[in-house]
Amino acid sequence: MTRIAMLSESRDSCHNCRLRTLCLPDNLPKEDIAKLEGIVQRRKPVSRGAYLFQAGQRFHSIYAVRTGAVKTSTLMANGEEHISGFHLPGEVIGLDAIVAHDHPSTAVALETASVCEIPYAELESLGDRTPALQHQLMRIMSRELLIEQGTNHLLTRRSAEQRLAVVLINFSERFASRGLSALRFRLPMSRLDLGNYLALVPETMSRTFRRLEEQGLVSIAGKEIEIIDIYAMKALAFGAESAQTARA
Amino acid sequence: MTRIAMLSESRDSCHNCRLRTLCLPDNLPKEDIAKLEGIVQRRKPVSRGAYLFQAGQRFHSIYAVRTGAVKTSTLMANGEEHISGFHLPGEVIGLDAIVAHDHPSTAVALETASVCEIPYAELESLGDRTPALQHQLMRIMSRELLIEQGTNHLLTRRSAEQRLAVVLINFSERFASRGLSALRFRLPMSRLDLGNYLALVPETMSRTFRRLEEQGLVSIAGKEIEIIDIYAMKALAFGAESAQTARA
DNA sequence: CGAATCCTTGAGTAATTTCAAGACTGGTGG
DNA sequence: CCACCAGTCTTGAAATTACTCAAGGATTCG
Numbered sequence: 001m002t003r004i005a006m007l008s009e010s011r012d013s014c015h016n017c018r019l020r021t022l023c024l025p026d027n028l029p030k031e032d033i034a035k036l037e038g039i040v041q042r043r044k045p046v047s048r049g050a051y052l053f054q055a056g057q058r059f060h061s062i063y064a065v066r067t068g069a070v071k072t073s074t075l076m077a078n079g080e081e082h083i084s085g086f087h088l089p090g091e092v093i094g095l096d097a098i099v100a101h102d103h104p105s106t107a108v109a110l111e112t113a114s115v116c117e118i119p120y121a122e123l124e125s126l127g128d129r130t131p132a133l134q135h136q137l138m139r140i141m142s143r144e145l146l147i148e149q150g151t152n153h154l155l156t157r158r159s160a161e162q163r164l165a166v167v168l169i170n171f172s173e174r175f176a177s178r179g180l181s182a183l184r185f186r187l188p189m190s191r192l193d194l195g196n197y198l199a200l201v202p203e204t205m206s207r208t209f210r211r212l213e214e215q216g217l218v219s220i221a222g223k224e225i226e227i228i229d230i231y232a233m234k235a236l237a238f239g240a241e242s243a244q245t246a247r248a
Numbered sequence: 249m250t251r252i253a254m255l256s257e258s259r260d261s262c263h264n265c266r267l268r269t270l271c272l273p274d275n276l277p278k279e280d281i282a283k284l285e286g287i288v289q290r291r292k293p294v295s296r297g298a299y300l301f302q303a304g305q306r307f308h309s310i311y312a313v314r315t316g317a318v319k320t321s322t323l324m325a326n327g328e329e330h331i332s333g334f335h336l337p338g339e340v341i342g343l344d345a346i347v348a349h350d351h352p353s354t355a356v357a358l359e360t361a362s363v364c365e366i367p368y369a370e371l372e373s374l375g376d377r378t379p380a381l382q383h384q385l386m387r388i389m390s391r392e393l394l395i396e397q398g399t400n401h402l403l404t405r406r407s408a409e410q411r412l413a414v415v416l417i418n419f420s421e422r423f424a425s426r427g428l429s430a431l432r433f434r435l436p437m438s439r440l441d442l443g444n445y446l447a448l449v450p451e452t453m454s455r456t457f458r459r460l461e462e463q464g465l466v467s468i469a470g471k472e473i474e475i476i477d478i479y480a481m482k483a484l485a486f487g488a489e490s491a492q493t494a495r496a
Numbered sequence: 497c498g499a500a501t502c503c504t505t506g507a508g509t510a511a512t513t514t515c516a517a518g519a520c521t522g523g524t525g526g
Numbered sequence: 527c528c529a530c531c532a533g534t535c536t537t538g539a540a541a542t543t544a545c546t547c548a549a550g551g552a553t554t555c556g
Contacts, residue, residue: 074401077486082405084397096397098390104397124386128379135372141389142346148396149332149344149352153322155404156447157330160512191535199404201513206536222521222535238325296555408544438502452544454504470503470553503552514541521534526527 013037022090022177023064024118024140028132035130039122042066045114052107052115053094059103061117062094068113069188073196074105083197085151086110086189088174094120095141110188155199160208163198165237168218172227183230187223261285270338270425271312272366272388276380283378287370290314293362300355300363301342307351309365310342316361317436321444322353331445333399334358334437336422342368343389358436403447408456411446413485416466420475431478435471 014025015033025033045067046052052063055074063070065087072093073083084105087093097103098120127134154166176182187194195205212218217233219226227233262273263281273281293315294300300311303322311318313335320341321331332353335341345351346368375382402414424430435442443453460466465481467474475481 074397076401076405082401084400095390096393099387099394104394124379124383127382131372131376134375134382137386138372138389139347141386141393142343144393145344145389145396146347146352148393148400149322152332152396152400152403153324153330155400157324190533192533202535203514203537204512207512210536440502449545450503451505451546455544458504497556499554499556501552501554504550506549507547509546510543511545512541512543515539517537519534519536521532523532524530526529 014040017066018179019064019066019090024092024133024136027136027139032130032132035126036133039119039126040064041117041119043115043117045112046109047112048109050109052109053103055103055106057103059094059097059101059120061119062092062097062123063107064092064116064118065089066114066116069110070107070113070115071110071189071193072105072107081196083193085147086193086197089178092140095144110193160198160200160204161211162237163200164205164208164212165217165233167194167198168212168225168227169230169233169237171225172230183227185225187225190223262288265314266427267312267314267338272340272381272384275384275387280378280380283374284381287367287374288312289365289367291363291365293360294357295360296357298357300357301345301351303351303354305351307342307345307349307368309367310340310345310371311355312340312364312366313337314362314364317358318355318361318363319358319437319441320353320355329444331441333395334441334445336436337426340388343392358441408446408448408452409459410485411448412453412456412460413465413481415442415446416460416473416475417478417481417485419473420478431475433473435473438471 014020014023014037015030017023017025020026020033025036028036041061052070053059053061067089070087070093071083072085072087073081076082087107093107093115094103096105123133123137127137154163158166171185171187172182175185189197191205191209192202195202198205200208209218209220213220215232217227217229217236219228262268262271262285263278265271265273268274268281273284276284289309300318301307301309315337318335318341319331320333320335321329324330335355341355341363342351344353371381371385375385402411406414419433419435420430423433437445439453439457440450443450446453448456457466457468461468463480465475465477465484467476
């Protein structure tokens with residue numbers, strides 16, 4: 001079990017789930033959380049490489065990550081994968097499928113993960129009767145929009161070195177907000193995947209990691225990351241430029 | 249008045265607005281459209297360069313473009329502008345502000361434009377009583393998410409030539425769905441702005457436009473675009489790769 | 497009409513990719 | 527328990543794409 005996996009408990013309720021404040025129940029009154037619990041389906045853990053849903057599949061549910069980590073991606077016509085995000089416990093996946101009948105992207109577990117499945121038809125009808133839940137859903141979607149905009153900025157306006165620094169800081173903060181260490185953590189994805197997300201080839205990833213290490217900013221051992229100089233990291237990441245919220 | 253401006257009529261109602269099916273009223277029963285009309289504020293035309301809202305301003309309303317064209321952008325710490333999108337009649341702006349108290353981005357009219365202002369507090373409370381409206385809002389936000397993902401892909405995985413081809417095809421389709429010609433149109437923004445959006449410097453924009461012209465794909469006269477070979481354009485834009493919805 | 501902005505062109509440069517190999521790693525079966 | 531395999535990661539050298547710098551020309555809007 002990974003450290004992320006150990007984070008979450010609450011076999012079967014939202015109201016005492018540690019991720020409550022990061023997830024759909026945030027800001028909801030108790031009775032609304034109870035109603036939400038009524039439609040959430042907890043699925044048994046999926047193992048590394050298993051699909052939550054695949055692009056082209058009929059859209060039925062959105063998912064909240066409970067433990068582990070998930071990546072979402074789209075497959076391009078030439079067979080190449082384009083990774084659009086990495087999702088940690090508390091984050092909601094599948095919102096991009098609401099407008100169409102099918103999922104535009106694929107969600108795969110990066111490590112053993114468990115998720116809460118929320119049938120969208122039921123969520124929608126519950127939302128019709130539960131304004132607070134509806135508002136929280138809107139906030140979550142608005143935040144996703146913001147995150148995508150930040151990602152856009154990151155990927156088009158920043159150097160390889162800055163992209164990596166930003167994404168490491170971003171993971172650091174997301175781990176910290178889940179009660180884990182901000183300075184030492186294990187990335188749940190391969191360098192290949194991280195490079196794919198950052199629009200950098202593996203060779204560049206390797207060289208860029210090394211450059212950050214040589215500058216004394218981080219220490220890398222496989223997927224284990226230690227941030228040595230968070231100040232310098234942030235200076236590199238955001239120096240002379242505004243920081244945008246970007247989720248990896 | 250531009251051709252886009254001539255498109256829309258309906259001084260003061262949604263139910264006979266030509267943009268109905270592209271906008272918030274789409275899919276709504278008559279009585280819900282009437283309720284929506286009750287909260288929509290039509291503002292007098294804003295002239296080129298005027299702000300609909302600015303980054304940092306308190307969030308009160310979302311806006312639907314009625315005539316003209318609008319760009320949204322964020323300002324980076326070094327003073328540079330990062331254009332995140334161009335918006336044509338029927339499109340809704342400001343949804344990225346819902347989650348926070350302030351607008352994260354700025355919206356400026358690219359040419360004389362008129363907009364419908366929709367106070368969000370009222371929209372939210374109307375949504376609480378009007379499921380169909382709420383569902384339409386969710387669809388719009390989900391579509392925005394999809395568009396952002398497509399933009400990400402466009403900007404990170406495509407060459408300058410492909411980016412320009414994709415964005416021209418995209419405008420062609422958006423003009424066509426507003427009843428204008430798909431093959432001859434006038435871009436509402438400067439090359440500078442388009443380049444900013446595409447993450448290309450003006451010099452590259454100029455050379456790339458020329459290359460498309462030399463290949464006989466388009467004919468350019470200032471902002472007037474004529475698409476000569478739409479087939480070849482699409483082959484260039486999407487060739488050996490999947491097409492993603494991307495809005496300029 | 498004229499200032500300001502926008503656009504174009506050329507030459508040189510820089511960052512990242514591509515290509516080619518080889519080393520490491522972790523999971524699996526013998 | 528070890529050896530092996532496939533996938534992952536690293537390293538170096540060459541190629542490429544878009545950027546930077548510099549300057550002149552064209553538009554546009556007030």
